[in-house]
Amino acid sequence: MAAATATATAGSTWALEMHIHADYTSERIMTPNIAISFVDESSGDEYELHLSKVTSAPWQLPMVGSEERFGAIVTGEAQAPADLSQPGACLVVFNHNLWSKIDRLYFAKLTAITKSQPQARAVSFLTNSWVAGGVKRIFFTGQPSLPDGTPPGLMEARQKELASLRGEDPNTEDEGPRSGADRIYAYDVYNDLGGAGQGDPNRHDDRPILGIQGPDAKLPYPRRLRTGRKIDTNGYEAHLAPGTTPWVPYDEKFFASKQDSFSVAPLYAIGAAASSVVSQLFGAKPDINQFASFSAVEDLFSRESAVPAAKQDIMNRIDDNPFDLGDEALRKAYKGFPDTVRQAVEEQLGSPSPVPTWFPLKFLFRNEKILRLLQGLLARWPMPQVLDQRKITWQSDEEVGRQAKAGCNPFTIQVADKTFLDDSKLGPEDFAGLLGGMTLQDAISQRTLFYQDYYTVLGEGIAPQVQKLLDKKDKAVGYQYSGRGVFFQCPETKALAIVVIQLCEPDTQHWQLYSPIRSRPEIWQLAKAVYSSLDSAVHQLISHWLKTHATMEPFAIATRRQLSAMHPVFQLMQPHFRYTLDINANARSTLINAGGIVESIFTAGPCCMEFSAKVYGATWKFREQGLPADLMARGVAKQDADELHVNADELLLKDYPYAEDGLLVWDAIVEYFDMYLRMYYSDDVGSDKHVKKDDELRSWYHEIQTKGHQDAKDVNGDCWIELKDISSLVQILATMAWIGSAHHAAVNFGQYAYSAYMPNKAAFISHAIPRETVDTEGRPTGPLAELLNDYEYHFLRTLSGPIRALKTMLLVKTLSNHAQDEEYLGGASTEWALDPMARRAKAQFDVSIAEAEHTMIRRNKDGKSRARCSPSGIPYTLLYPSTQTQAVTMRNMGMTGRGIPTSVSI
Known part of the structure; x- marks a missing residue:
């Protein structure tokens, strides 16, 4: 881009308005020194503006602790040269004062309106970004543009900006630790989880690298954001200095x-x-x-x-x-x-x-x-919901089943079939008296039998390692069972109850079978608690961390690297990546790291993340992460249903609140994305607007598969959705949006309700379940006698x-x-898209998502639903799109149990 000559003739007068803040400090923004230039969309020439009549008004932000924080709404006027045809972008430089704490500004809004034309023109620039002091930034207008439709004067700037974000700009240093204003997005393996002795096998805090990066690597994993910290000879990243926080680009950081x-x-x-x-x-x-x-x-x-x-x-x-x-x-x-x-x-x-x-x-x-x-x-x-006014309900067989459909881990229940019976070696005698008069064959053929598999991977790949640590008296691990739970759905009431539990003892193939008929009541209750601990671990490590946080990070990185801010897909998807890189970086340094909080509470201890890696390598397929495809893959929806649309009456598992409400949200997302994308793409194969002719889009999706998720198994092309037309692009993007929004809301915001009361979802197993041993006179002996003599103490001791x-x-x-500044589906306050057509589509989505919420509210009043409304039921609110039915307050500390944020943000 060339700067315009100083002798240019004066033309239009433009009124500019900027909404800016520096919420990381309580220092007020007065009249900041900001230099702005327009970039002509036809010629690419730059025209520096000299602002006059500058005013600054305070703009109140969310409080930080007990402190008020303010931004500023800055206005001013400037003359633009007469030969400026139309601003296609603007260049912004913040000249900060060295003695001020304000070293960067967040631009929430930047608009320019002509004042001296017969008919005023308004230009809105898509900002939503931090500008570091002394760094020139470019912001394009909010008019979306596919690569081939880029105005000629902006083509070079578009390509240069993307190259810079990839670290390919010759003026950008891609070596060494990232810091401060660096805006470089690159991939790395999880080589940052170990302690100070990482790479040394004799150290207790050594952890394996997650992500295949050599012939000896065996743990596939999604990639994370590269920080540039030094890598040692064993491939581990240098530790963070004490008292420092992980680096992420400013645009990914939490607001204060x-x-x-x-x-x-x-x-x-x-x-x-x-x-x-x-x-x-x-x-x-x-x-x-x-x-x-x-x-x-x-x-x-x-x-x-x-x-x-x-x-x-x-x-x-x-x-x-x-x-x-x-x-x-x-x-x-x-x-x-x-x-x-x-x-x-x-x-x-x-x-x-x-x-x-x-x-x-x-x-x-x-x-x-x-x-x-x-x-x-x-x-x-x-008081957690699971305990509130239902003090003994959590112990019932039906409540275990209800939580499998409407708790915080409703993602693992599958239909039982002949293959399951062959694998589990369960027969009719194991279900005698448990199926409401039905035979096992009838229950299978009528699809009223369901199961959860917490043996595959956990039993064969992790439990033996945990047992070795336990044998060494390592207190960081517990007694790692693995197993399966089998559930029966009553044909009349649609209630789901757990009827059989198979538990495999650590490092053995010794299986114990428990049921309410063949086991003592005390043993059955304890078996359910131990089994629920397996569900707790799978919930946190797989359904939550792996399938939302870790899965989304490569999508966010690829979007920054390959899609210009001008791209309609970038503008559509950016809300779904908000804060994800920062929350994940924080998690790697405090939650899932060696000796971190997750290792300290779960039975598997130091093996927790290895468990998630093995599940990823064995089971993860992108095409099964969208809700309809997931329901069909688990056999709880009809197999011939459309991967984009499953109706509630096609569900085989009935009274299933997660699926029923989730389909309303999924359909609203799909309808919105389809409407939006057809504004910019055409299915005419001869059109320049066909998805296959979009170089940025193709590079983006290719990079996700070959770099971000390069370890995912793609056998016979069954891992990825083929990008071939608008419908396939809708499915790809809706799947990503679903993971970051609704799936994460369902898996995350009910955790306190179900896991805060430890006996309901214990994270740790300290001891084995007593064997049913008796003496020659039939009296219980050993641990069984102890359990029966002091049931509550020994139950909790386990x-x-x-x-x-x-x-x-x-x-x-x-x-x-929920945070103060949370943005929810159907109610985001940030202007992520400025195109009037896109705004109309978004407004229609807002209406659809509100209607979905009203339907959910009605369902929660339906007395026929035992999962929602029976004396043992709890209204299912986790997929209410908004928090309007229970606002975030200091009293509930944001634990509303409702509201779908747009992204994985906590």
């Missing part, structure tokens, strides 16, 4: 209010320090590592019930607000802890910073980590202890929160 709500998560789960505190809070016998009874677990959720005196004494020092625990109240509570407890806490987290005694008392307590720990330990927790239970509660509470 979002960062504030997420950053407390790792502080909440400091188990080593918490162990001594927990000993003061919960009744336990004979040691502090186990709950004594169900009531001891329930005491976590209510101040009204009887609680141990030590906990009650501490709670009495706390103000009445259950979440907004002020520093002063926490300081007083901490002062009441026994000296030994405070010593244990401070050994892990440091002492409160000493200050002169004449300071006001509230300034004496300055250790933020201790404050956060206390907030987590002492806050009154909301599962997570207080420390792991608390850490699990803190984790799922954090993950279940």
Whole structure:
């Protein structure tokens, strides 16, 4: 692009308006020094604008903690030369003051309107981006353009911008650690999960690299964003320096209010320090590592019930607000802890910073980590839905089945067929008296028998490794069962109940079969709890992390690298990648890393991520990630249904809230995407607008398959959807949008409701289920006798202890929160698309998604649905697109259990 000459004749007067902020600091934006130039869409010439009559008005942002934050709405006027035909882009430079904390600005909106033309022209530039100080950025207008339709003056700029984002610009340094304003997107394997001794097999914190990058690599995995940190001789990435956060480009980073709500998560789960505190809070016998009874677990959720005196004494020092625990109240509570407890806490987290005694008392307590720990330990927790007014319901066989359809992991239930019976070696005698009078053959042929498979991969690939660690007395792992659960759907009521559980003991082929008929009631209850722990692990590691977070990251990277901001697909899909790279980077450094929170609460411990990698390599297919294809692959919808459209009456598993409500959302997405894409593409094979002639689109999809998800098995072309026409593109994009929005909402925002109460979804198994051993007179002996003599204690002793239970509660509470600045399907406030045609399509989608929500609300009032409305049912709200039926408040801390964010953002 060439700069226009200074002698250009004055032409139109343009009024400019910018909405900008720097929400990472409380410093106010006054009148920023911003240089703007127009780029002529025909010639590519640059025309520098000299702003006059500049004004700046405050613009209130979401609060960060208790601090108010403000942006600015800046307006001004400028003369453009007469030979400017039409601005196709603008160049922006923020000249920041070195003495100011503001070193970058977020441009939420930038518009220009002519004032001196007979008929005013308005140009809106698509921004939604950070501009770092001293860096020239280009923003194109909001008019979408396929590559071949790019105005001639913008073609070079379009290609140059993409090359820069790929790190191919000669002026861009692609070597060394990324930092600050770098805007480079590249791929890397998961070589950043190990501890300080990664690569050293003798170190406890060594973890295998996930992602095949050499002949010896055996763990396929999606790729992540490359950070450029140094790689050692073993292929591991250098550790983050203490106190630093993972790098991601500014445009991927959380806004400050979002960062504030997420950053407390790792502080909440400091188990080593918490162990001594927990000993003061919960009744336990004979040691502090186990709950004594169900009531001891329930005491976590209510101040009204009887609680141990030590906990009650501490709670009495706390103000009445259950979440907004002020520093002063926490300081007083901490002062009441026994000296030994405070010593244990401070050994892990440091002492409160000493200050002169004449300071006001509230300034004496300055250790933020201790404050956060206390907030987590002492806050009154909301009653989880699974326990609320249904104290014993969670133990029922039907409730286990109901959660398989409408809990937080409704993605694994499959129809049972002859192949399943052959693999499981289950026969008619195993189901005698369990099928409501039906024979096993009838149940199979009438498709009323369903199952979950938590043996394949887990039993053969992970349990033996966990057992080896357990044999070495490694306390980081537990007793890793694997197995299957079989469910029967009552033909009359459509209720689903678990009827048979097969559990394989670790590192053996010894199977135990449990059922409500052949097992003692106490053993059956314990078998269900152990089986539910398998479901808990699969939920978090597979259905959640792998199938949403890890799966979406390569899509987000490829979109930045291969699709211009001018591209209609970029503008359509960008909302579905919001915050994903940042949340994943944070997760790799605090949640799924060696010794991280996930390893510390699940039975598999250090083998957790290896489990997810083996499942990815064995089962993941992109074409099965969209809802209709997924339902058909699991056999719970008719096999001859359309991969784009499955009707609720084609579901074989009845009263299935996740599928029923999900299909409403899926259909709305498909209808919207189809309408949108037909504005820009044609199915006429001779047209320049055919999808196969779009070089950027083809490069994007090719890169996803060959770089981002290069380890995915594609046998006989069954992994990927072929890109051949508009309908196939709709399916591809709808699948990605579904994963990032509705699938993630269904898997994530119900976690507190079902997993906060540990006995319902324990993450950890500490001991084996007792064998049913008796003496010569038929009296129970050994562990079985102990279980029968003190059922609640030994039941709970088998599962997570207080420390792991608390850490699990803190984790799922954090993950279940909606942020202040969340953007929801059908209600996004950010202007991701500016084309009037696109806006009309989006408005129609908003109407469709609102109608879908009204239908869901009606369904939740339908007394015929046992999954939603029976005495044991819970209204299924996880796929309500909005939170209008329960707003985000300080009291619920964002745990509304409803609302579909556009992206994987927590």
